[in-house]
Amino acid sequence: MTDIQTKTCSIVSCLVSTQEFNSQKQSLIDLTVLFNASDQFVLKRKSAAHQSELLSALNYRTVTNESNLTYKFLLYLFRTRFEWMDQNNQHKPFHSASREKAEIFDQIDLLLKIISTESVCVESLQAFKQIGQEFSRFPVVRSQLAGHVMVWFSNAGSQINAPEIYMLIQDILLSAITDVWSTVRKSTCARLNTILQHLNHANLHSLYDQLIQICLEKSSPWQSVDGAILGITVILNQYGSNNKAEPSLDFIKTNLLSTVFSLISHPQLTIRETAAKSLLVYISCLGEHEALITFQKVLFLLNSQHNCDEEVSVSGLVEAYKAEGLLNICCSMIKILPLKCLLPKLLSYLTVFLSYLSHEASTVRQTTSSVFKQLLLKADSNPVLFKLILTKLTADWLPCYTDSSSNTLSLIKRWEGKEGRLFVYELICEYLVKNHWLNTFGPLQPTKHGELRRLSTSALSESKMENCNDKIKDNNDTVWHEVISEFKDKSLLEKTRVYDEFTKQHEKCVNDLPLLFMKQCRLYTDGHESIKPLEFIWLKNIRIAYCTELLETMLHQTIECLTDGQWELARIAQQVLPVLSEVMRWYDIDINIKIIDKLIVCKNDDRFMYLGIYLLKESLEHCVRLLPLLKDPPKSWKNPERCVEIINVLIEKLKYETERYIILSEEMLNRLSYDRFTCMATEIILILHNTFDVNKDKMKILHQAIFNKWQMLYQFSHPTSQICHMLPDISKTEFKSPFTGYLSCCLVEPEGDVQCARQVEKHLVMSIYEYMSTYLSHYTQPYYLPIIAHYVGQFADDSLISKELIQCLMVLCRQVIEPILTKSIETEDKQTYLKCIFYTLKELAAVIAIKTFDVTLLQKVLSAYFVLCRPINPIKHLPTVLKAICSRLNKQRRNTVELSPRLGSSIGGTVFDIPPPSFNYQGELTALEIETDFYTERDTDVIYTECLSLNGCIGGSSKRRAVNLSFDETGGDDDDDWDSWSEEEESDTSLSDCFRSFFHQLKQTIDKDGKDVLQEEIDKLKEVDVNVLNKLLN
Structure with a gap:
């Protein structure tokens, strides 16, 4: 043994045999210094021809002394560095401060990096394989182990093809590819291509065959099959990206189709998706003819009756998983294949696909619908x-x-x-x-809003x-x-x-x-x-x-x-x-109108009437969307003159039949039932009134008809509300409304008439809220005030609707307050106006108390309250609004329902007999007192500006579809910390400022003869409320 080998074995032996932290740390440092300073490692960094010999030294000692020092060393490194990361791990390699652990981890990371430069040998591979088995219960460690092994093999280059070591390498690769934990499988396959490029043909063939065998083996766990088909996909990608694509690689074609087709019906979704993806990768490597043959094989599997000219019977349809997988393949292949390949047998293909639209599984039917869409895109x-x-x-x-x-x-x-x-x-x-x-309208290039690119x-x-x-x-x-020649620059419809x-x-x-x-x-x-x-x-x-x-x-x-x-x-x-x-x-708008005319005369059949009224409503809503574009054409229009002409034709055709549509809507409105006909008729009348010239005498009748219907609906919906008792007496009929069916407005089947009426009421407001402010500005009806105020609270969670309702409230404020302040109203009417104002204040107080109500909209509510309260005795309305403000400011206070004028709450009886306080009135309300244009930016800038049905939820109201995409209250990311202290503090500050400003304006108006009326009313409250309000004011 060389001196370096001897020192290495000595240090490692000490390292794996001691439990003392300082001894381990020193041994790791000695190893790092030894191999960082060695000529081999220095040269390794300069030339790939030289490698570290750390494991070689240990392997030599292992062979001569029959002591597996390599295994013990690697086991120590991975256990110490990674085992603590597994949740199930009970083993603690050492107990030390975070700083000391970080020092050891740094040394281990450096040693693992050094080991990745080692030459690959049998002893090292056996050690790594044994370690993988040792950590069978620790997925995080296995993931790290697989990652380091893949880097090691990649650095080894073509050396991994050596006959004496490749089978061990393949076993390690297969173990990681088929690991039970998906993270290990995916990370291994993600790095697999760096190893495949070094494999020779024989070894690649061997690996591919092993993966195929795993997929076909019925006893294979699904995790193994999932990893195997993912590995096959990586091999196919490597094969497809290889421009040299040797003929000898044709072995890939041998078993691929049978393997994919066997997995396409696997119970695991990931396996089915990966199998389909692997087939598409394979097809992309083929020529047109071979790809078409493969497509026809897929169709053959779908059509078990083998007669493509007849629809497949329901009993002949393949089971759901297999059908969905095969149809997904068809959908993707249609994208790839040229149209000329599909045309000769297109009719037969359509026949097969039509059969699967009747499949019992909804997922199969939806997948088949995507196939038809791809066929349409192809043509x-x-x-x-x-x-x-x-x-x-x-x-x-x-x-x-x-x-x-x-x-x-x-x-x-x-x-x-x-x-x-x-x-x-x-x-x-x-x-x-x-x-x-x-x-027709859109830009040629994609925009920042994600508009569609021009399709091929x-x-x-x-x-x-x-x-x-x-x-x-x-x-x-x-x-x-x-x-x-007329086709150029025209849409498919044109x-x-x-x-x-x-x-x-x-x-x-x-x-x-x-x-x-x-x-x-x-x-x-x-x-x-x-x-x-x-x-x-x-x-x-x-x-x-x-x-x-x-x-x-x-x-x-x-x-x-x-x-x-x-x-x-x-x-x-x-x-x-x-x-x-x-x-x-x-x-063709003419055909659209002809169909409407043909349907609306079928008055004995509600289905045809409904369809006709619905088409009319949608057409009129579309007009409302298009009219502003005529005044200010978007810059994205390709040909403004042509676009204006197209829109004008659509609008003028509908405008021509205005009187007829008014009569039809009146008939629908006067029906006894409260259903979708009621809502659509009301919406049509409002649109026609706001958009086109309608006979004024006729509109007077319709104004009253709409109010009567709305009033009765409110009374049916809120029978315990005191607002119902102050509304005018009309001949109230029995409530009739379908609980279910296409005419029903109920999203959930109600338990009784009151629940049904409330759902109809909600549907009505959601249908017409966008048109109400313009409509109400032409029609003075004070009884709308408390009803609209109630709806502001009812739709408090929908800021879009609340905003429009508050705008309606401001319009009504001006209509009701001005006659009172100018004394241009009869005494009897004045009492009616004052009643409506008082109940409106009660409803607004309930809105103020809603803790989730938007602060910006709350400012508008307070503005409306300030305008409306001026003719009312402050002693009668201040207690309620003060309690509401306390409730809003105090996070642990009362429910808002007790602030609303429900049956049983006393209104004092003398509120209307006390003259209002005197103040300087100049005959016109100032901008501070009432804002008529507080929404300067309308929410009309959406992606598909000229379209009606493509914006937002298809199933909802068209108006909400039109504006939902552009309305963003937060402007923040989905991951924003919505409960953060800073945001809460900012919200509390703006809320306090809002109320403080309101009190300041109120105080200037109601204080009289040096008397602080506001403070007197505050002092009458409970001590906790007095403290809250005094803190706010001071």
């Missing part, structure tokens, strides 16, 4: 292929508007098949709207459109030149409309238009390449309907599902309707 510029997909989807489903179980007219017997199609409708409609927005096209590539005209002229085909108009003009004189059109597309897509008629011959055997027919069929199928007793169908139908209605508007 996104081709109206024939687009309409072909819709034709296949809508076929064999004749809507009959009855329960799905009793539908005998439709060939789709199972409700799952209908839901699956609606999944596809939703994805297709979302894409159509995005595509139309992008090509296939059959009618935009990039090739510029050159198509010359090629068409070469063919002397003026007919096609006429239609295709191209489809152009194609349909062309078809209607020439279908009598030109046979097989779709077939000819597809041939023409191939001509200018592929240049002068010869056309293969067999690619499109199947177009002769199918009738492709006009897009208008397809959209209307989709609409009726959707309303059938909405009215179906199966809740899954009703749910997805509610998601589809908004986007489908927007597609129809963008496609």
Whole structure:
């Protein structure tokens, strides 16, 4: 032995045999100094040809003395350095201060780094393998061990291919790849490519075969299979990125497909996903022909009946896990394969995919819908292929508007098949709207908001459109030149409309238009390449309907599902309707209006009436969104003149029928039932009133009708509220409202009428809140004041709605207060106004006491309170608001419900008989007293500015979809420490400042003849409240 070897063995022997901290520390330092100072290690840092000999010395001693010193040394290093990190570890290598432990850890880290430069030998590998078994119960240690081993092997380079050591290396690799802990498996596979690049063909083949065998072995634990298929994926990536790709590596193709197909139905999701990913990596390395063959093999597995021209029967569908995995592969392969590979058998592929829309597993149906979306994306510029997909989807489903179980007219017997199609409708409609927005309004490049990039096209590539005209002229085909030249810079919806108009003009004189059109597309897509008629011959055997027919069929199928007793169908139908209605508007507003007109005359069928009213409501909401854009066109518009023209057409068409829509809405409003018809009719009336010119006499009648309906709904919802007793007497009818069904406003089935009424009331407010301030500014009705104030508290957790309701409150404040202060009101009306003001103050006090109410909005509430309280005797309203403020400031105080005017709370009876305090009134309220424009920045800047259905939740209100994305109260990150002391202190400070400013204004108004009325009322409170308020004021 050399002197270095002798010293090394001596130091290590002392290290592993002592338990004393200082002795261990000194031994580690001696080892580090020895090998940092040795010529071998210095040269190692200068040249990769030299390596450290630390383990070599120990291995020599191990062989000669039959004492496994290498194992003991490595075991000490990993146990001391990492074992304490495992939660289950009870072993404490030493007890010392953190500083001392850090010193030892630093020395061990340096030694492990030195060991990673060692040459790989049998003794060292056996030691590492034995250590891995020793730490079978310590996953963190195994993870660290695997990481160091992978670095060691990587540094060894081609040396690992030596026959005497490779099998040990492979055993260690397989042990880490198939470890029971996912972190070890993933980290090992993440570093595996650094080792694969050094393996020769034989050893790579051996490793690959071992991984395949693990995957195919039925007794293998799922963790082992998960790691094995992940390792196979790494090998495939390495193979695909190897430009030299030797023919001898064809062994990879031998068992891969059978292995992947066997794992695609594995119960573990991660295994199924990784298996699918490995197949896609493999396909990306193949040519077009081989990739298409693989795609057809996947289709063959999906279609157990082996007849792709007929839909697979439900009993013939493969089980859920396998189907989902195979369909995910299909979805990804469609992205990779060129369209020309899919066209010859496209109809057969569609037939197979249609079958899986009826699969009993919802996940399979949703995955299949993604396949259809990918097919649409593949043909996104081709109206024939687009309409072909819709034709296949809508076929064999004749809507009959009855329960799905009793539908005998439709060939789709199972409700799952209908839901699956609606999944596809939703994805297709979302894409159509995005595509139309992008090509008509949106920017060409991505923006910071994440707007969609321009999608790649296939059959009618935009990039090739510029050159198509010359090629068409070469063919002397003026007919096609006429239609295709109009396609440039148009969305898929516009191209489809152009194609349909062309078809209607020439279908009598030109046979097989779709077939000819597809041939023409191939001509200018592929240049002068010869056309293969067999690619499109199947177009002769199918009738492709006009897009208008397809959209209307989709609409009726959707309303059938909405009215179906199966809740899954009703749910997805509610998601589809908004986007489908927007597609129809963008496609052709005339057709949209014709469908509305055809539906709203069906007054004996609530389903058709509902659909017509819904389409009308959505169209009018869209107008409201589009009108501001005409005044200030966004800079992102590609062609402002064309965009303005498109919007003007849509608005003018709807404006023309205003009077008719008003009459229709009045009929819906006067129905006895309180349901979605009530909410939609009210919303339509408000939009028409705010947006278009409506007959004033007619609106007076509608104003009263809306108030009567709203008042009765409030009384039904809050029968114990004293507000109900001061509202005007009207002939109150029995409350009628559906608890369930498509007309019901209830998200949860109510237990009684009161719960149902409250859900209807909430739905109504959420439908119209955006239009209320403008509407109320044209109509003076003091009874709205306490009702709106109550809603501010009811929607306190929704700052968007609360903000709009407070704006309504400020509008009403000005209308009610000004006549009183100017004495331009009759005595009888004055008493009504004062009653409304008093109850409004009670409701506002309840809002002030809500601890979670936004401070910024609270300032507006206090501003409204200050304006309204001026005609009221301060002795009557101050106690309530003072208690509310104390409740808000004191974190452990009373519930807010006792501050609201509920039945049983006394109002004193003399509040209206006491004259209000005198103050200087100049005939006009100052800006400080009432703010009419305190929301200067409207929330209209959203991603899809011109769209209605793509912003936010599809199932909710369109207005909320339109503004939710831009409303951000916090502006912070999700990981913000919301309960931090600094934020709480800042909130308390702003809250105190808010109340202090309110008291200052109030004090100046109510103090009279040197009398401190505010202080007198404070002194009447409980001692704890007096202390809180005096502290605030002082």
